[in-house]
Amino acid sequence: xxxxxxxxxxxxxxxxxxxxxxxxxxxxxxxxxxxxxxxxxxxxxxxxxxxxxxxxxxxxxxxxxxxxxxxxxxxxx
Numbered sequence: 518x519x520x521x522x523x524x525x526x527x528x529x530x531x532x533x534x535x536x537x538x539x540x541x542x543x544x545x546x547x548x549x550x551x552x553x554x555x556x557x558x559x560x561x562x563x564x565x566x567x568x569x570x571x572x573x574x575x576x577x578x579x580x581x582x583x584x585x586x587x588x589x590x591x592x593x594x
Contacts, residue, residue: 524572528565531558532572545581547574 535557536543542557543550550570560566 522571524568528568528572532569532576535569536573536576543573543577545574545578547571550574550577 535554539553539557542553547570550573551567554560554566554570554573558566558569560569
């Protein structure tokens with residue numbers, strides 16, 4: 518059973534607000550999102566910034582439409 522990550526409500530609120538304010542700024546790349554956050558938000562705590570960037574990355578991944586990864590190949594007998 519996978520319970521996932523527990524994040525404080527403040528982290529979630531800040532992440533959602535930033536995604537609303539800057540909808541096209543963030544991507545599915547965590548490292549890029551960290552760099553974007555450095556310019557947008559002034560946090561003294563690196564771990565807080567990383568937590569927000571991680572949650573933003575997760576929200577962006579979830580919001581993307583799912584596509585099938587590979588079509589099923591039928592074997593010829």
